[in-house]
Amino acid sequence: MNETPNLNYIKELAAGSVEFEQKLIAIVKREFPEEKKEFLNNYEGKHFIKAAENVHKLKHKIGMLGFEEGYQLTIDFEEELREKEYTLFSKFMLILGAIDNFLETL
Amino acid sequence: MNCIIIDDEETARVIIQQLCSQVDGLTVIEEFPNAIQAIKFLNNNNTVDLIFLDIHMPDFTGFDFIQTLKNPPRIVLTTSDKNFALTAFEYDCIVDYLVKPITLPRFLKAIQKAESSTVTPAEPTPVEDNNAPVGSGENDLYINIDRRLIKIDIPTINLIEAKGDYILIKTEKQNYTVHSTLKKIEEKLPDDLFLKVHRSYIINFKKIVDIEDNSVLIERDVIPVSRSNRPELMKRLNLL
Numbered sequence: 001m002n003e004t005p006n007l008n009y010i011k012e013l014a015a016g017s018v019e020f021e022q023k024l025i026a027i028v029k030r031e032f033p034e035e036k037k038e039f040l041n042n043y044e045g046k047h048f049i050k051a052a053e054n055v056h057k058l059k060h061k062i063g064m065l066g067f068e069e070g071y072q073l074t075i076d077f078e079e080e081l082r083e084k085e086y087t088l089f090s091k092f093m094l095i096l097g098a099i100d101n102f103l104e105t106l
Numbered sequence: 107m108n109c110i111i112i113d114d115e116e117t118a119r120v121i122i123q124q125l126c127s128q129v130d131g132l133t134v135i136e137e138f139p140n141a142i143q144a145i146k147f148l149n150n151n152n153t154v155d156l157i158f159l160d161i162h163m164p165d166f167t168g169f170d171f172i173q174t175l176k177n178p179p180r181i182v183l184t185t186s187d188k189n190f191a192l193t194a195f196e197y198d199c200i201v202d203y204l205v206k207p208i209t210l211p212r213f214l215k216a217i218q219k220a221e222s223s224t225v226t227p228a229e230p231t232p233v234e235d236n237n238a239p240v241g242s243g244e245n246d247l248y249i250n251i252d253r254r255l256i257k258i259d260i261p262t263i264n265l266i267e268a269k270g271d272y273i274l275i276k277t278e279k280q281n282y283t284v285h286s287t288l289k290k291i292e293e294k295l296p297d298d299l300f301l302k303v304h305r306s307y308i309i310n311f312k313k314i315v316d317i318e319d320n321s322v323l324i325e326r327d328v329i330p331v332s333r334s335n336r337p338e339l340m341k342r343l344n345l346l
């Protein structure tokens with residue numbers, strides 16, 4: 001995976017409002033680890049349908065942080081999980097890891 | 107236009123609020139993390155012109171929510187899933203379908219559509235004569251939604267689920283959310299057709315597809331069976 005997260009979407013949305021930008025980033029920094037943890041719990045517990053729901057929710061944040069190929073991979077992984085398959089797990093985790101690292105820098 | 111936002115994800119609600127703030131004449135009067143809270147609000151407020159509605163929410167989907175509304179205002183669906191677009195066209199009240207992450211130009215287009223659309227709600231079959239004796243038919247159950255009585259043919263009910271102060275009645279054709287309790291509706295249902303299998307669920311016995319361990323499959327819903335209710339369920343089965 002060559003993509004890296006960025007704030008282009010958030011900055012565009014903020015239209016110059018630093019206050020909004022900071023507010024949104026703070027919410028993402030709070031929600032993302034919770035959503036990731038819930039996903040991993042469900043995945044490790046083999047609750048694949050619930051894990052697919054978690055991936056669905058994470059998909060929004062993956063999209064808003066600028067992933068394009070990663071966004072498509074997330075769609076595919078969500079569909080896989082609904083079929084109780086998980087070949088894309090490790091690639092998906094790379095995306096989540098990249099977001100983790102990125103959020104730490106903000 | 108007055109609007110409300112319904113989305114379980116705070117990030118999404120904040121983004122839609124920000125987008126709304128960039129449109130003159132569009133006011134967010136309330137936001138909700140789930141559909142049940144929004145239903146309570148709408149029952150006491152008729153000033154909402156537009157709803158931004160997430161489809162994927164735990165327990166109660168956006169489509170479940172729409173089906174509870176007697177006269178839905180204009181609705182813009184907001185979702186991370188492109189697969190529901192066809193379903194969305196089945197509802198006259200849905201004026202647009204926004205895929206997250208939502209951009210400002212696409213959002214503005216949705217607002218334009220909302221402003222220029224006239225809603226012709228797809229309503230559930232109403233009771234034509236409100237003076238008719240309630241429950242006059244053996245198989246009829248009348249439920250009160252938005253101060254109107256809606257007739258439900260009891261055998262078409264698949265299951266009933268408790269949701270806080272409300273119950274969700276799932277029928278073959280439609281779902282309804284009613285301010286009531288499982289205990290109250292249980293008294294109105296024939297014993298030979300319905301069975302409480304869990305503190306939150308009553309099922310139509312005839313709608314069981316299969317039974318596995320501690321759950322039953324009703325249509326596409328997997329319903330838990332509590333240990334205390336399992337003996338009664340097994341007793342009623344015509345086991346080979």
